[in-house]
Amino acid sequence: MGLNIQTFLFLLLVPFAAPAKVTCQTSACHQEMGKGPFVHGPMKSQGCTVCHPTTGQNKGPGQHPGLVKMGGKETNKTCYLCHEEFEHQFRNSKSVHKAIPEKSCTSCHNPHQSQNKFLLSASGDFALCLKCHENKADFKQSKHHMIKDMKRGCLSCHEPHASKNQKLFKKDRIVGLCLDCHDKEVTATDQRKIGSILSWNGLPANLQHEPVAKGECFKCHDIHGSTQTGLLQKKYDLNAHPQKGASSSSELCFQCHKTDLQDKPRVLNETQFRNGETNLHHLHLMGTSKNRNCSACHTPHGSEQGALIKGNFQYLGWSIPLIYKKNSQGGSCATACHKKMEYSREKAVINETDP
Ligand code: HEC
Ligand code: HEC
Ligand code: HEC
Ligand code: HEC
Ligand code: HEC
Ligand code: HEC
Ligand code: HEC
Ligand code: HEC
Ligand code: HEC
Structure with missing residues (x-):
């Protein structure tokens, strides 16, 4: 081993030991540097050594400086030299993207130049984010992959660096995130109209479903994508008459509610x-030949009538009103299915007609 490292480097650099005025960028080695539609500010103004400090071994142009090793976590310190506001922001944030302390700024940005805006290393934030998050099941198996269609992709809801909210959310309440788009009707990829959520978001909390009032949209929806319609986590059949009974077509509801509410024909407190x-749940859901689904009567988010009872019932393309009145012992319901019928928990009401 007659070749020590200095000699080796020397031999390596000899071919480039051109006359004066050769800079890193004009040398044959780094000609691609600083070229591209987006070039980092200091590349133009301050040159390479502002980020690649030398160890004092630098003998001038044409000799490769003894560079300090770049890359890894240490890189961030170099970035903070000029972007110190980030370090300050991170100290005051509720969530900081782990990609930054665990990897580095350069896991998303090219420090020199890029084909993409903001020196990003992939075009479109969607492609960028999925470089590390692709293995999340819900991104892969989605049927309704709504984020793919959103103009700003992941950044419609998340900040890339840090946020004063949990999970890098752009808004403090999840509902606020959703209202950015769902405060008006939106058209789905398959041309369906998806109504504004303002109608139920505006109701007082006691008329909203508890998880909705708490802003826990994600308890029922897989926000990133789902194999179920409506981005739902579990099955929820919107047909009034289920094929196999309400239990299997309403798995979504029975994540939190007990099947007791429907199972027994006679009950005391279930x-x-x-x-x-x-x-009456049993009667409607499984007590006749025409079993109903939860969705025949309930709306999942909130209702002016109380008890999450729908104002309208969809049947064969018709919209039929469902007039529900609640009182302290029970209530009444008038619909096209039957004339007004009353019920009372205190003492059974005898209605004119049986359902
Ligand atoms: C804004 C700071 C900054 C400037 C200015 C800068 N670099 Fe870099 N450079 C870096 C960082 C950070 C890395 C490590 C990249 C990583 O983590 O992947 C790097 C890596 C490199 C590498 C390793 C391979 C590569 O492309 O990633 C070379 C070669 C390089 N720089 C050359 C240069 C030259 C030549 C210049 C001047 C024309 C220059 N750099 C200017 C920050 C900078
Ligand atoms: C020597 C100072 C300096 C250092 C060190 C530095 N930057 Fe910058 N950076 C700038 C300046 C100046 C601008 C604004 C340039 C402009 O607007 O053209 C900028 C802009 C940017 C932008 C936005 C580009 C755009 O298109 O708006 C990104 C992203 C960025 N820097 C990332 C980094 C990263 C990552 C590092 C660490 C590897 C880093 N910077 C280190 C000075 C620096
Ligand atoms: C997970 C990927 C990712 C990492 C890691 C990352 N960034 Fe960014 N950065 C982005 C994205 C995406 C944008 C574009 C934001 C937009 O479109 O509004 C951006 C924008 C920027 C900008 C320009 C706009 C602004 O907010 O000022 C600067 C400067 C910047 N980043 C610097 C940094 C620095 C410094 C670090 C490390 C401390 C870093 N970034 C780490 C993804 C990242
Ligand atoms: C270089 C890899 C990398 C890239 C690229 C990346 N992330 Fe991450 N991200 C991570 C790591 C590591 C974590 C922490 C572990 C986890 O929760 O999966 C994380 C966590 C998150 C979290 C959860 C934050 C929390 O506090 O729970 C969100 C949200 C997130 N990333 C969004 C994004 C978005 C949006 C992009 C694109 C702009 C992106 N990520 C790009 C590595 C990355
Ligand atoms: C419509 C808003 C929205 C969009 C767009 C969106 N997210 Fe999320 N993201 C959320 C919500 C809400 C949560 C919290 C879900 C939960 O806790 O179950 C979340 C959570 C996350 C988490 C943390 C996962 C965990 O289990 O804690 C990661 C990582 C993440 N998102 C990455 C991404 C990436 C990558 C994209 C783009 C491909 C993206 N998100 C697009 C709303 C969104
Ligand atoms: C950037 C705009 C945007 C934001 C923010 C947004 N959405 Fe959406 N949402 C859409 C679009 C567009 C569709 C239609 C998707 C399609 O093409 O099928 C949609 C569809 C939906 C659907 C219905 C899917 C279906 O097929 O019936 C649900 C449920 C939904 N969003 C819930 C949410 C929730 C919960 C949030 C907040 C965490 C949210 N959205 C935030 C734009 C947005
Ligand atoms: C208890 C479960 C549940 C919760 C919690 C929930 N949803 Fe839904 N959501 C559903 C069901 C079921 C559907 C589909 C049935 C329907 O359209 O009536 C739906 C449909 C939607 C739709 C599209 C259908 C439309 O036209 O109305 C949007 C948008 C939506 N939800 C947003 C939200 C938002 C925002 C939140 C949080 C504030 C939320 N959801 C919380 C169960 C839930
Ligand atoms: C994430 C848990 C969760 C899911 C999923 C869920 N609920 Fe609820 N629901 C609750 C909580 C909590 C309450 C309030 C306490 C109670 O009455 O049990 C509630 C109350 C109700 C009420 C009574 C509302 C009132 O004002 O009297 C109805 C009706 C209801 N849920 C129907 C449904 C239907 C239909 C589904 C399926 C689309 C469903 N729930 C899914 C948690 C859930
Ligand atoms: C025929 C209409 C109808 C159908 C179908 C229906 N419900 Fe109800 N449900 C009601 C009414 C009315 C109330 C309010 C009872 C009261 O408070 O007086 C109610 C109350 C509830 C409550 C509050 C707690 C309780 O049991 O009183 C839950 C939870 C509930 N329903 C869940 C469901 C689920 C889950 C399904 C489907 C498996 C379903 N309902 C199907 C009409 C219906």
Whole structure:
């Protein structure tokens, strides 16, 4: 091993030991540097050594400086030299993107130049983010992959660096995030109209479904994508008449509610929807040949009538009103399915007609 490192470097650099005036960028080695539609400010104004400090071994032009090793976590310190506001922001944030302390700024940005805006290393934030987040199941298996269609992709809801909110959210309440787009009707890829959420978001909290009032949209929706329609986490059949009974077509609801509310024909406390001891959930859901689904009566988010009862019932393309009145012992319902019927938990009401 007659070749020590200095000699080796010397031999390596000899071919470039051209006369004066050769800079790193004009040398044959780094000609591609600083060229491209987007060039980092200091490349133009301050040159290479502002970021690649020398160890004092630099013998002038044509000799490769003894560079300090770049890359890895240490890189961020170089960035903070000029972008010190980030360091300050991170100290005052509730969530900081782990990509920054665990990897580095250069896991997303090219420090020199780039084909992409903001010196990003991939075009479009969607492609950029999925470089590290592609293995999240819900991105892959989505049927309704709404984020793909959003103009700003992931950045519609998340900040790339840090946020004063949890999970890098742009807004403090999840509902606020959603309202950015759902405060008006939006058209889905398949041309369906998706109504504004303002109608139910404006209701007082006691008329909203508890998880909705708490802003826990993600308890029912897989926001990033889902194999179910409506970005739902579990099955929820919107057909009034289920094929196999409400339990299997309404898995979504039974994540939190007990099937007790429908199982027994006669009940004491399992449900409020009873006439005397007759379980009206059982009666409607599984007690006749025409079993109903939850979605025949309930709306998932909130209702002016209370008890999450829909104002309208969709049947064969018709919109049929469902007039529900709640009182302290029970209530009444008038619909096209039957004339006005009353129920009371105290003492069974005898209605004119049976359902
Ligand atoms: C704004 C700071 C900054 C400036 C200015 C800068 N560099 Fe870099 N350079 C870096 C960082 C940071 C890395 C490590 C990249 C990484 O983490 O992948 C790097 C890496 C490199 C590498 C290793 C391979 C590569 O392309 O990533 C070379 C070669 C290089 N720089 C040359 C130069 C030259 C030549 C100049 C001047 C024309 C220059 N740099 C200017 C920050 C800078
Ligand atoms: C020597 C000072 C300096 C250092 C060190 C520095 N930057 Fe910059 N950076 C600037 C300046 C100046 C601008 C604004 C340039 C402009 O607007 O053209 C800038 C702009 C940027 C931009 C925005 C580009 C755009 O298109 O708006 C990004 C991203 C960026 N820097 C990332 C980094 C990263 C990552 C590092 C660390 C590897 C770093 N910078 C280190 C001076 C620096
Ligand atoms: C996970 C990827 C990612 C990492 C890591 C990252 N950035 Fe960014 N950065 C982005 C994206 C995406 C944008 C564009 C934001 C937009 O479109 O509004 C951006 C924009 C910027 C900008 C220009 C706009 C602004 O907010 O001022 C600067 C400067 C910047 N980043 C610097 C940094 C620095 C410094 C670091 C390390 C401390 C860093 N970035 C780490 C993704 C990242
Ligand atoms: C270089 C790899 C990398 C890239 C690129 C990247 N991330 Fe991350 N991200 C991570 C790591 C590591 C974590 C922490 C572990 C985890 O939660 O998966 C994380 C966590 C997150 C979190 C959870 C934050 C929390 O506090 O729970 C969000 C949201 C996120 N990333 C969004 C994005 C977005 C949006 C982009 C694109 C702009 C992106 N990521 C690009 C590595 C990356
Ligand atoms: C419509 C708003 C929205 C968009 C767009 C969006 N997210 Fe999210 N993201 C959320 C919500 C809400 C959560 C919290 C979900 C939860 O806690 O179950 C979240 C959570 C995350 C997490 C943390 C996961 C965890 O289990 O804590 C990561 C990582 C993440 N998002 C990455 C991304 C990436 C990458 C993209 C783009 C491909 C993206 N997000 C697009 C709303 C969004
Ligand atoms: C940047 C705009 C935007 C934001 C922010 C946004 N959405 Fe959406 N959302 C859409 C679009 C566009 C669609 C239609 C998607 C399609 O093409 O099928 C949609 C569809 C939906 C659907 C219905 C899917 C279906 O097929 O019926 C649900 C549920 C939904 N969003 C929930 C949310 C929730 C919850 C949030 C907040 C965490 C949110 N959205 C934030 C734009 C947005
Ligand atoms: C208890 C479960 C549940 C919760 C919690 C929930 N949703 Fe939904 N959401 C559903 C179901 C079920 C549907 C589809 C049925 C329908 O359209 O009536 C739906 C449909 C939607 C739709 C599209 C359908 C439309 O036209 O109205 C949007 C947008 C939506 N939800 C947003 C939200 C937002 C925002 C939140 C949080 C504030 C939220 N959801 C919380 C169950 C839920
Ligand atoms: C994430 C858990 C969760 C899911 C999923 C869920 N609920 Fe609820 N629901 C609650 C909580 C909590 C309450 C309030 C306490 C109670 O009455 O049990 C509630 C209350 C209700 C009420 C009574 C509302 C009132 O004002 O009296 C109805 C009706 C209801 N849920 C129907 C449904 C239907 C239909 C589904 C399926 C689309 C469903 N829930 C899915 C948590 C959930
Ligand atoms: C025929 C209409 C109808 C159908 C179908 C229906 N419900 Fe109800 N449900 C009601 C009414 C009315 C109430 C309010 C009872 C009261 O408070 O007086 C109610 C109350 C509830 C409550 C509050 C607690 C309780 O049991 O009183 C929950 C939870 C609930 N329903 C869930 C469901 C689920 C889940 C399904 C489907 C499996 C479903 N409902 C199907 C009409 C219906």
